[in-house]
Amino acid sequence: MSSFLKLYKIPLLFAVISVALYASFGYDLHRSNFAKLLPLYGALFLLAYKLIQITRGNFWVLFGFGIAFRLVFLIAIPNLSQDFYRFIWDGRLLLQGINPYLFTPEMYTEGISGLLSLPRWLNGVEASELIAGMGALNASHFSNYPPVNQLFFAIAALFGKNSILGSVVVLRIIMILADVGVFYFGRKLLKNLNLNPHTIFWYFLNPFIIIELTGNLHFEGVMLFFLVWALYLLFKGKWFWAAVLLGVSVSVKLLPLLFLPLFFNYFLKNKKDFSLRFIPFGMTNLILFYAVCLLTVLVTFLPFLSSEFLQNFSATIALWFQNFEFNASVYYIIRWVGFQTVGWNIIGTVGKIMPLIVMAFLLVLAFFRRNETLPKLMTTMLFGVSFYFLLSTTVHPWYVATPLILCLFTKYRFPVVWSAAVILSYSAYGPDGFKENLWLVATEYIVVIGYAVWEILFFKVEENKFNANKLKL
Template sequence: MSKKTFPFADFTLVLLFFLGLGAIGYLFPREAFYFNLLAFILCFGTYLLLYRKVKNNLFTFRNAIIMATIARLLLLFALPSLSDDFYRFLFDGHLLIKGINPYAQLPLAWVQAQGLDSSSYLYYLFEGMNSPGYFSVYPPLHQVFFGLAALSGESLLPNLLVLRSMLIAFDLLNIWLIVKLLQLWHQPKRRVLLYALNPLVILELTGNLHFEGMVLTGLLAVLYCFERGKTYQASAAWAWAVGIKLTPLMMGPILLRKAFKSGSSISFFAWSALFLFLALGLLFLGEIYLNFWQSLRLYSSSFEFNASIYYLIRWVSGFFMDYNPIVYVGPFLTVLAALLILALSFLFRLENAKDLAAGMVWIYLVYLLLQTVVHPWYLIPAFGMSVLTGNRVFLVWTGLVFLSYGAYQSSETMEQTYLLITQYGLLFFTIFLEMKSVLASKKKLI
């Protein structure tokens, strides 16, 4: 196809993709699940078709990258429709610029103490929050971006625009880093389009304002720095990811082992300790870490959403007990995940940085399968790295996980068993096929 032409069929695919994104971002509320699902299926289907056209040289890589950028800008003015987390983000940010520590002040207590007239905007944010009775669980570096958004004033649209602009900038950086890594590993750069055009990525990062894209930035930078033999920078990149969300702490053992194989384990350990202290040290001023830990522990032992193995255990336990076992099963699965991650970290083959990426993807998979809560945006860091490795599990899961939004069809969250069975039945079948492919090709994970 000539680069100067843009056939009607291509125009139709692009238009359908944008219409689907726009419908979810601007038109349908979260409760309209089946309309949102149809729009998402439309987006995901056209996304796969466009990728295949690029692969067959029927659609240019340049046009696809432009399209990915426009898709993010399309949602610039949208009010997040699928998640209400942004209310807490902005509330924490406005507390920060008022000089109030979000780890030391419960939103509920602050509103009760200040009264409704102290700040009508903060009261508006408070009303939209889903966790007013919990201390903030977002690490200090994460809070910085909340504060930057709040500096634009007590008005929702400017706050959202600032926050969304920062998230888009980091997501475009992710695309650049994936391209650089693909080139270093002599892989076709078109693979970046599996990430760049993925509708779940666009909706959850740009649309719903989640920060897993910034986590991915740090993890991709870790891989890039290890590939270039830059231990110091790899330590800083890992600390960045942890400073946004604590989850990448689980990568510590495999990263340390990679550094050891590179002959730089002492340097990596020392620099990581310093950078992690800088990223998380504010939590240990006074006793605010106790509030932070309390909220994290309550989250892991009280909440359940879109789980797989945990729900299976809960179902089986229902034959023997008449209460929800999450208070015991949640911590048990956390310990089990930690043990399996340690085993993977020390047994996984690590001959180069590409092996490191593959190992990190498998670690994320083990972690997520053993969680009691799996929101759709949790998949994004692992998915971003998986496009570098050829592992298709997370690609399939990004298409299936949207089914979890079926729980929000009414005012009370109520998960649908048939949607869970569909999602995880197909996911575990994909995992089986991936493992079978690994064995058939005689690739060794360990």
């Protein structure tokens, strides 16, 4: 024990300081206190960088640190996001056999009869606390969380009983287990791709991931667990189960739907199925892959399907494109141009056009990039999702988790920079209410886009040098 302490005294010191800072973050910070939030986050990011740097190669020590940092938040009520109140609400509706897609929390306060017969654990004081916690905007809309997400909400309601904190603890355990799953399959995939497995700690020890997913209970980590597992199985040639897991990932968060076109060339360029030697990996299996994935999604939605569900769910999803604005980049420039030319906010029009541009870009990536290897496919996925976020009207900080995990399997690291810079978006939550500081938003994206452009140009120059040397030989 003494030799261990002597050998790892610096990493242990950094870890103890990190635990203290995470405790301050989780139990003694209000979202509106940006003056405290920013230096806390910056210090945690610097400590994570040093831990990854000086403890290189010691898997169990760094893994233990990652678990310990997450457990700091175990009984903390999330303080940077209100979404968890809606998670608990939806879960308790589902547990009582009530379709969460057909009722808004606002309907409860208005006395809709279908919600008045709920048992004690979703009545009275606690129901009011959940509705007040999620806020009027969230309470006025139908749920937009897909069915597998709802299943986890119901698990939290089942084991959390009539305690909000109890439900939070259950959700947090789910988040930690999901991150362990991402770590496990991510590390295995890095090894199989002959990449440095130590790279996975830029996910597992990243304070952005620990705070946003474990701390604030956002389900990107659960989605990414199924996505990374699916990609690992796809690399192993087990495309059927990869398709099932990809479908489950979509049913946690809809975002992986963006990736479906990008598998086109991966299947066509790999003509042999590694698990079934006599079956081609080409067009037939591509069609089956899509069919299995979409069928999995459909099966998860089946218990809720109705015309009313389709109307409510699609209308709520549309709000994200045509009504909500937060931490956007290209869209804010377009919005400014709209004010200068027509004199009003053109989000209603732009919100309908942007998805079409994103889809066109994804189709170009699908058909014209050679995605014959998994690293090339994941590079394409990285640029596809990054382009989507650049054109989005709303980019919440936790969205960056997806490009972050993807970049670890590529040569690009700009999402790591983004995971540090995205904290600037929290400057919008001040003591006087919500108001974005567009200078800080601009700083965030100038840094991230600037670093991404530098990486693209740098690797292009290196590739040209490599090709030139090959020609000389």
